[in-house]
Amino acid sequence: MRFQPLSVLAIPVVAAASSASNNNLPSLKVPECPRYGVATINQSDPDRTPFPLTTASLCYNATSLQIKFEAYNETNYYFNASQTTNGDIWEYEVMEAFIYHGTNDPATYLEFEVNPNNVTYQAVVFNPSKVRATGAPFDHFFVTDPATDGFSASTTLDKEAQTWTSTVQIPLALFNVDVLKGSLWRMNFFRTITSPDTYPNQALGAWSPTSQASFHMTPFFGHVVFV
Numbered sequence: 001m002r003f004q005p006l007s008v009l010a011i012p013v014v015a016a017a018s019s020a021s022n023n024n025l026p027s028l029k030v031p032e033c034p035r036y037g038v039a040t041i042n043q044s045d046p047d048r049t050p051f052p053l054t055t056a057s058l059c060y061n062a063t064s065l066q067i068k069f070e071a072y073n074e075t076n077y078y079f080n081a082s083q084t085t086n087g088d089i090w091e092y093e094v095m096e097a098f099i100y101h102g103t104n105d106p107a108t109y110l111e112f113e114v115n116p117n118n119v120t121y122q123a124v125v126f127n128p129s130k131v132r133a134t135g136a137p138f139d140h141f142f143v144t145d146p147a148t149d150g151f152s153a154s155t156t157l158d159k160e161a162q163t164w165t166s167t168v169q170i171p172l173a174l175f176n177v178d179v180l181k182g183s184l185w186r187m188n189f190f191r192t193i194t195s196p197d198t199y200p201n202q203a204l205g206a207w208s209p210t211s212q213a214s215f216h217m218t219p220f221f222g223h224v225v226f227v
Helices: 013-021
Strands: 027-030 037-044 050-060 064-071 095-101 108-114 120-126 139-142 152-158 163-171 184-193 203-206 222-226
Touching: 027 037, 027 050, 037 184, 050 095, 050 184, 050 203, 064 095, 095 163, 108 163
Parallel strands: 027 222
Antiparallel strands: 037 050, 037 203, 050 064, 064 163, 095 108, 095 184, 108 120, 120 139, 152 163, 184 203, 184 222
8 A cells, every 4th residue: 555645654653653552452353264353444544533334354274364354335346447466456445454473563564455346466565664664665575376375355246235345365374373273463454445536535444543644554553363
């Protein structure tokens, strides 16, 4: 996600991290499939005002993390039909998961996105400032063959109900986890909303809202445990 202006990014790293430490970060217990733990997105980012309901329901099995994204109050289903795997789908409407195995504020993590056209974006993010600070390194290392590597997504649109749902699978081998039960993670979940009339401006929603209009602020990642 790379939509934020430089003037916002110039806010000092220390201030951003301090802001996160003063917040009560959300936590989530994720059970083995077929049961789910549910992360709810209902606040805008960064203002924490009401945001259209969005959920990410998580479970795991021996090989994968499964996430069922559900977006409500959808009216536009806005995407660029010319975009393909790992394209800049974040410019339009997506649901996203940022995932890290560990408990610290990560400098590297998986960014996974899916849009209403079932196009996906999957990359390992290199963000050593942890807040995408101006002048600091920031890069993406893309998963170039996601289907072979164990990624999958299935998306359905229900325009009468004004919803769209994406069920995705993410390979756990990517995270070098030897024992799944009891493993500790940092994650955040997001949704972007735009339309032909408002593009390129977006409404942003987050499970754990940040202090700036930037999703790439890892001190705000919530705490997750596999149970």
